[in-house]
Amino acid sequence: MANVTVNKTAHPFHKGQFEALLNRRFFYAPAFEIYGGVAGLYDYGPPGSSLQANIISEWRKHFIIEEHMLEIDSTVMTPAPVFETSGHVARFADWMVKDSKTGDVLRADHLVKNVFEARLAGDKEARGIAAQPQKDDDKKKKKKGVKAAAVQLSDEKVKEYGVILAQLDNYSGSELGELCRTHDIRNPDTDNEVTEPQQFNLMFTSSIGPTGQHPGYLRPETAQGHFLNFSRLLEFNNGRVPFASAQIGRSFRNEISPRAGLLRVREFTMAEIEHFVDPEDKRHERFGEVRDVVLDLLDRNVQAGGSTAVTKISVGEAVDKGIIANETLGYFVARIYQFLVKIGVNPARLRFRQHMQNEMAHYATDCWDAEIENSYGWTECVGCADRAAYDLTVHSNKTGHPLIVRQALKEPIVSERLVAEFNKKVLGKTFGKDAGVLQKLFADFDEAQLSKIQGELAQGTATVQLPEGKEVQLTPEVVTIERKTFKQSIREYTPNVIEPSFGLGRILYVLLEHNFWAREQDVERGVLSLPPLVAPTKVLIVPLSAKEEFDPLIQEVSSKLRRAGVFSRVDDSNTSIGKRYARNDELGTPFGVTLDFASVQNRTMTLRERDTTGQLIGSIDDVIGVVTELVNGSIDWPEACKRLQVYDGVQAVE
Amino acid sequence: MANVTVNKTAHPFHKGQFEALLNRRFFYAPAFEIYGGVAGLYDYGPPGSSLQANIISEWRKHFIIEEHMLEIDSTVMTPAPVFETSGHVARFADWMVKDSKTGDVLRADHLVKNVFEARLAGDKEARGIAAQPQKDDDKKKKKKGVKAAAVQLSDEKVKEYGVILAQLDNYSGSELGELCRTHDIRNPDTDNEVTEPQQFNLMFTSSIGPTGQHPGYLRPETAQGHFLNFSRLLEFNNGRVPFASAQIGRSFRNEISPRAGLLRVREFTMAEIEHFVDPEDKRHERFGEVRDVVLDLLDRNVQAGGSTAVTKISVGEAVDKGIIANETLGYFVARIYQFLVKIGVNPARLRFRQHMQNEMAHYATDCWDAEIENSYGWTECVGCADRAAYDLTVHSNKTGHPLIVRQALKEPIVSERLVAEFNKKVLGKTFGKDAGVLQKLFADFDEAQLSKIQGELAQGTATVQLPEGKEVQLTPEVVTIERKTFKQSIREYTPNVIEPSFGLGRILYVLLEHNFWAREQDVERGVLSLPPLVAPTKVLIVPLSAKEEFDPLIQEVSSKLRRAGVFSRVDDSNTSIGKRYARNDELGTPFGVTLDFASVQNRTMTLRERDTTGQLIGSIDDVIGVVTELVNGSIDWPEACKRLQVYDGVQAVE
Missing domain, CATH: 3.40.50.800 (Anticodon-binding domain)
Known part of the structure; x- marks a missing residue:
């Protein structure tokens, strides 16, 4: 009895039973339930809170303590100029369409996905291909969602839908609108047509202070708090790079029409790391420890080809082959994998998908998502983005506060170049208000231009055209050009940022799904086989x-x-x-x-x-x-x- | 050398040096500093974050784990109806005045306090009484704040100011306006008069969803999340009372003009306990463990007498004498004391002050604040309020969802009372639309009224006056009145709530102040003697x-x-x-x-x-x-x- 091997998949996943268990045992519940609730807002009860606290505690050990990261805790409420600079005010948006008659609001990409998937399911039914094993309660649910009429599609249509679905994240707003028109996609709840997609900004707005003079936003990610404190963090780390900051905290996104339980919510706890690296050296000193970790990867090119087939490959090989761009990105992808498996995610249902070009957030140059399969499909639970120098650069430009690293060079870099020197007195006297224009002009000249003028000056006079078109004559009395030696002992650079960003509520939900089962002899009673590490x-x-x-x-x-x-x-x-x-x-x-x-x-x-x-x-x-x-x-x-x-x-x- | 006794107060508290240390070592810093900052918003750097995390961890052990509390995690974003019902929309406000010329906004009670304190300081200076030892940097600071002109006041004025200051928290808006007029209180920054006090609601507003149809507020306390989930929590606790829920999370208050660093901020982390008890039995089973804890108490009556002198008294004696209303309130006051001292607060600078009648939040019937002395004065760091049945009652009335405890009685309560029974058929035929009115009328009759009618019916007919004045005649054919026996085996009641509510940022700040000192041989270098328990x-x-x-x-x-x-x-x-x-x-x-x-x-x-x-x-x-x-x-x-x-x-x- 004591040493029996357990078959944790003794019967098909039974979603209704699973959801009833989570509700009955108060893992979580709709917030303000007695007031009728609000979509996308959930409260965690005692077991959900404990599970979350244990996941956070393990996250702290696995990332912050293990790698000596600098933990911070920055505010949620953020004055508008910060998100204007970061690009979020202009671009942190989803495409929404409205029902042309009821005005109901739908997220455009989700609408297309739901309708296509329903049509494909209807096609399978019509062709007599067995649908996925769904329990009765799921079917009940289906009725409320997108209807799957048993209509057979042409083979070409089936293929076309598949390709569109694989690339859907890459579609722009106008392309999504085009899809709706071409494929007659309507609001499934009413069968009405939908409007052209419009952008909807996902940030919650508020205003700070008694006179309403400071518009503010609730942060949609914790990241800006790291970037704005970069100089202080660098100083705390004794000026050394690479280093990482980390933060666990609440973020808010005013989702268009949140469904899918904890997977798409308007308020959630994130755990984010900003790892600052030298852009010229993205190696990672501990990469050797994860080189042999084997992952399921789904890269950008495969998706562009209309496929979602994963490749099993070690992180080392993926970096060597350039599938993953650099060691630091690869290191974090592997560490994310190790963390998720350690807390109880089923590795067979975990893949890393690279973002397609149009899909990436406005700040990212590359991004790999840890996607976890669950009853809603494959869900992004962790993003691992290379934000390059984007954020530090825009904030530095806007505020004039340098967000840079000053690195003492072991060997000073010695260089020579031509330099123009003006005789300020003569310059002012001769050219009056053009004097400044001339100096600025010379500062922008390159080596070849200076060399040409040097040659002319040697002949007596040089002719230079001012920006507005006027030509002026210069003599060696006004300006001399000479070759000088420069010694640079400090290198200044803006670091790049690798950002692993965890949605803790999503991880918590898939963890519960992966660990839910029932005993063969008692299928009505559920068991949650949470690992002791995270069990409430x-x-x-x-x-x-x-x-x-x-x-x-x-x-x-x-x-x-x-x-x-x-x-x-x-x-x-x-x-x-x-x-x-x-x-x-x-x-x-x-x-x-x-x-x-x-x-x-x-x-x-x-x-x-x-x-x-x-x-x-x-x-x-x-x-x-x-x-x-x-x-x-x-x-x-x-x-x-x-x-x-x-x-x-x-x-x-x- | 190794076993030297350390004098941690080797020199006077040096505020400038202290603040410079916190800033230099990035305990915390103004949020959005490179954008010029926003008053009342702070970010914690690595040591501040660790210190906060350690305080939270100890809080979890001291309260949640030790007493098997049910931890929850509810949302910050809250739809408006919740705070309309809870009374926060109407009453969670401070009084503000405006500078009559510049329009600058000031909090009325703080203005009065600052001006009176400055005048009293000026009086002392004029009388040649030594001011408190202030270091040079503090004096510099003073210049920016309220000026202290060295003008001597009459002895009566000095006394009057003292009494007003002791009772200030008890003043209403119009009384504060009256004070400003009577005592010529002006904006110290401009010397302009100020306007009549107006109420300003402290909740941040937002709206939920893409069409702005759901107005929402950011919670100003975590408490409502506990109350709305009361039924689920009770069920999780197998229906038993007393029990406590606990939550650690962010709250937001749009303070009028936040100053005083971490002591008055617009976004902060709270730790709140809602301990649900039987209103008829507020004993606490572990009260014996804290009975002998001695506290500095400052009760309502002493303050009403214009004094702020504390009484040293054991919790047991305070409850026995009725100074603290009941055991459960006393138990938590003592546990709060033990927690604060354990993490490093100086017990000699900690007192418990009872709220005065007008000072209490709209939901409270009694409240004791743990106040901690620091360089800004005595600051409320923990509130311990008896919210009675207020919140559960208003939410239950509003939503129709019963927020009650059903207690199985060991001995059923047997009672007898007169009951009216109508012959529905005859009633309807005889009285038509008045039939319902009659039934409702009878349901509201008390024993004496029913007995009188019973007597009249025995005589043949009873005369009853309908609410609109019309008199009707009733016969035993229509209604009979008889004595019946009732057996009640379930008692239903709305529990009362004792709420210890911790402002973690304030605690963190006073903890740093209390543990800051410098060595006599090296006064320029600060030391933070944080206990190992909470040290970063x-x-x-x-x-x-x-x-x-x-x-x-x-x-x-x-x-x-x-x-x-x-x-x-x-x-x-x-x-x-x-x-x-x-x-x-x-x-x-x-x-x-x-x-x-x-x-x-x-x-x-x-x-x-x-x-x-x-x-x-x-x-x-x-x-x-x-x-x-x-x-x-x-x-x-x-x-x-x-x-x-x-x-x-x-x-x-x-």
């Missing part, structure tokens, strides 16, 4: 009786576990032990310890493992020792089975 | 040389400390060891370990304590063991001095 509660303490004689034991086990750093809860509710175990299977609690009458007499305790339902028995202290190691990951369940006796008592009826 | 970095690893032979040792010490759960940083910068220690004294790092050439040869390492600058030496593993215990708080420095040798080497010149 690690150990459930189950006293078999509410008798007072159990209280000191409960107290003892509870405080010993707390001292060992293991987060436990007591379930002394008035239900059968089977129901209590079932509730905790649903809450993803990996271990349960049961205190029964033998515990009171002999100080023994049983230990139950959630996935196998196997039970072991030992002294209270031995069981606490074993469960502590299980939770910390230093031993696994088969090892625990060697250390404690198998228990086949009768009280723990499942 | 626990151990600094200092290699004496940049030679490569040190690298394996640095690696070893660093990874051994990480495995022991001790957060360390390496400082291998190219400066003297004295400068590196000084930097880390400023960062509040409690311990430093130094690797020198002896370490390479003999595997020894020195350990430095920040406050005493004492140094010890031992084997690398022994030092790691000792420093781990020091950080965990299981031993103190005198104990460490017994376990390792005192070191009086020469390299660690301070």
